[in-house]
Amino acid sequence: MDDIGMSGFCVKPRCGGGNGGGAGNKCGRWNPTVEQVKVLTDLFRAGLRTPSTDQIQKISSQLSFYGKIESKNVFYWFQNHKARERQKRRRVSVTEQHEIHREDRVSVSSAKHLVSINQVSGPERAMETLQLFPLNSFSESDSEKLRIVLLMIDRIS
Amino acid sequence: MDDIGMSGFCVKPRCGGGNGGGAGNKCGRWNPTVEQVKVLTDLFRAGLRTPSTDQIQKISSQLSFYGKIESKNVFYWFQNHKARERQKRRRVSVTEQHEIHREDRVSVSSAKHLVSINQVSGPERAMETLQLFPLNSFSESDSEKLRIVLLMIDRIS
């Protein structure tokens, strides 16, 4: 289900497929048709930058006419397009005023670590999600997981 | 995310990881190890969705065994994971059902079909113009994309 595995490398599924006709789609990642890109670009140029969920659905539906597409593709497309536009512009701005500050961004977040996250979860309504523990999650010999589960148990008891 | 549609696995080798060396973690942001992700995922699948502050602390403590981690990382992880599960649900739901083939000669009756599909967005104030867009009337002229653009304009302003 969720999570793509996490570890090392990517195996490319060689799908050879002969695809029929025009928009050849390999398996793997979506590759948009020229028409799809055209429409998306037009929408972007028209001023649409962050489409809502409904808009994404509609756009995706319309674009499916040209070929296989999912909502998430539209979502990612706009995210990336916007981000990269900003990215480019950022580089240009930095370049034009040749600031020698080749800053390292690492130091910025240091102070924030001290701020605890207590603000988010209120004291009341503390646990309600934990009760549904199935207790079958440790089918294997994952001792660490078991340990955590046991540590959590005391909270609900 | 969920299955990416391919059979392969992906893992990203990043800095951090439980690897050797005290390798300097150049990343400013937390990079979970595979074990950490595994435990977190397991907890999530076990039903934990919104851990309390105490739970976050405990989980973080346990996970610190595998590598550098802070409470806020755990907090964010659950937030993101939950949000994206729901988001994904939403995106996949509507889009998948209609594969439209351009070769299909859709007759008059298809209009109702399209309406019924897209009606999921909202009862009132349904942008009928967009939904009644007949996907079969034109092949590759610019009219469709122009229409889409024009229909979206009202939303972006």
Add this chain to the structure above:
DNA sequence: AGCATATGAATGAATG
């Protein structure tokens, strides 16, 4: 062939 760029996909970190 190898490198460079473009871009789809993913996710950590926030913010409202």
Add this chain to the structure above:
DNA sequence: CATTCATTCATATGCT
């Protein structure tokens, strides 16, 4: 809880 931003990974494509 949703939405957004930033950064990174992965791959497809193009160029030399």
